[in-house]
Amino acid sequence: MVAIYQETGASExxxxxxxxxxxxxxxxxxxxxxxxxxxDLRHGPLxxxxxxxxxxxxxxxxxxxxxxxxxxxxxxxxNVFHLMQKPGSxxxxxxGGLHRAFGWERPIVTDSGGFQAYSLIRQNARYGSLTDRGIxxxxxxxxxxxxxxxxxxxxxxxxxxxxxxxxxxxCTHVDESASAQVESVTRTIGWAKRCKAExxxxxxxxxxxxxxxPLLFAVIQGGGDRQLRQRCAEELLQIGFDGFGFGxxxxxxxxxxxxxxxxxxxxxxxxxxxxxxxxxxxxxxxVTCAGLGYDLFDSTMPTRDARHGRLYTFTADPGSTTFxxxxxxxxxxxxxxHIKADVPISPYCHCLCCARYSLAYLHHLxxxxxxxxxxxxxxxxLTFMVQLLARIRALLAEGS
Ligand SMILES: [Zn+2]
Numbered sequence: 001m002v003a004i005y006q007e008t009g010a011s012e013x014x015x016x017x018x019x020x021x022x023x024x025x026x027x028x029x030x031x032x033x034x035x036x037x038x039x040d041l042r043h044g045p046l047x048x049x050x051x052x053x054x055x056x057x058x059x060x061x062x063x064x065x066x067x068x069x070x071x072x073x074x075x076x077x078x079n080v081f082h083l084m085q086k087p088g089s090x091x092x093x094x095x096g097g098l099h100r101a102f103g104w105e106r107p108i109v110t111d112s113g114g115f116q117a118y119s120l121i122r123q124n125a126r127y128g129s130l131t132d133r134g135i136x137x138x139x140x141x142x143x144x145x146x147x148x149x150x151x152x153x154x155x156x157x158x159x160x161x162x163x164x165x166x167x168x169x170x171c172t173h174v175d176e177s178a179s180a181q182v183e184s185v186t187r188t189i190g191w192a193k194r195c196k197a198e199x200x201x202x203x204x205x206x207x208x209x210x211x212x213x214p215l216l217f218a219v220i221q222g223g224g225d226r227q228l229r230q231r232c233a234e235e236l237l238q239i240g241f242d243g244f245g246f247g248x249x250x251x252x253x254x255x256x257x258x259x260x261x262x263x264x265x266x267x268x269x270x271x272x273x274x275x276x277x278x279x280x281x282x283x284x285x286x287v288t289c290a291g292l293g294y295d296l297f298d299s300t301m302p303t304r305d306a307r308h309g310r311l312y313t314f315t316a317d318p319g320s321t322t323f324x325x326x327x328x329x330x331x332x333x334x335x336x337x338h339i340k341a342d343v344p345i346s347p348y349c350h351c352l353c354c355a356r357y358s359l360a361y362l363h364h365l366x367x368x369x370x371x372x373x374x375x376x377x378x379x380x381x382l383t384f385m386v387q388l389l390a391r392i393r394a395l396l397a398e399g400s
């Protein structure tokens with residue numbers, strides 16, 4: 001049964017409501033001190049809030065599924081736009097879907113490709129075009145052209161076996177013109193209608209019973225304009241979805257989190273519906289957005305930072321931090337001061353890397369460019385993220 005439920009204390013106590021099959025009447029619920037949120041998906045529950053590492057091309061780089069489980073990762077996020085190019089939809093089908101191909105038995109969220117269209121096409125027209133009908137994409141160095149429509153994005157995500165399917169949206173940056181934001185919202189709503197129709201059509205074709213279907217999330221656009229965000233949220237709520245995402249680049253041109261509009265957008269959606277802060281992964285931003293009521297986060301940042309030698313550390317015991325002051329810092333592995341440092345990256349980390357290896361050995365692996373460095377540093381940063389989200393959940397449960 002797919003549902004959000006609340007968990008109180010140590011034992012899971014589903015409360016009287018079970019959200020939220022689309023179009024069904026949804027009981028009201030309030031966030032209550034002492035209660036934790038969770039989301040039941042086909043491949044298991046997610047304790048919320050949760051961080052999902054990005055497996056954009058079908059892999060969290062340098063880790064396998066056992067490594068991810070050892071870090072405590074609950075779910076991963078991948079991307080239909082990239083997967084349909086590499087390894088390609090027919091290959092994924094031949095391998096029995098994403099879960100079998102990845103060797104991963106827990107939930108998988110598939111992003112729709114809207115953000116990729118923004119980052120590739122909106123910023124460089126030679127990669128393709130974006131119209132109300134959909135996206136036409138020409139990868140660099142390839143003669144192939146890909147047609148990508150709301151229907152195709154939805155159908156592929158379902159066929160890949162996703163636990164959460166995300167509607168194709170038209171993503172913008174907050175600094176784009178007012179007319180571009182209006183066009184984005186109008187197109188995002190139109191595409192969301194088509195995604196939902198295709199979602200239901202495909203589920204019928206596959207004869208999937210309602211309680212075995214993935215969840216369908218829609219994405220709220222509107223840049224920094226409150227009225228546009230409101231229009232987008234209201235029309236999407238009317239269509240009916242299982243959850244929502246904050247759409248658009250989440251930072252301003254100076255790299256600051258758009259806290260005000262992100263918080264406002266969360267308030268437009270009933271608290272019993274889960275919300276995904278798409279692309280938010282910087283630790284301090286996650287703390288802020290979780291405090292605003294966001295439930296899911298994904299980013300390539302922690303794993304990319306790990307591969308480049310930027311290692312995350314808590315400055316005090318993460319089991320008691322209240323996220324005041326400088327509660328975390330970075331260690332840069334290439335720093336010469338680590339050459340003979342016979343200590344782990346962090347005394348507060350229980351990952352494989354910190355349990356077995358010194359900073360000095362990691363520095364050596366980094367210098368000789370051994371792939372073991374990528375694996376160990378990625379496991380460390382992901383364990384940091386797992387500890388971070390566990391602490392946020394504990395504080396939310398206390399009502400802090
Ligand atoms: Zn560690």
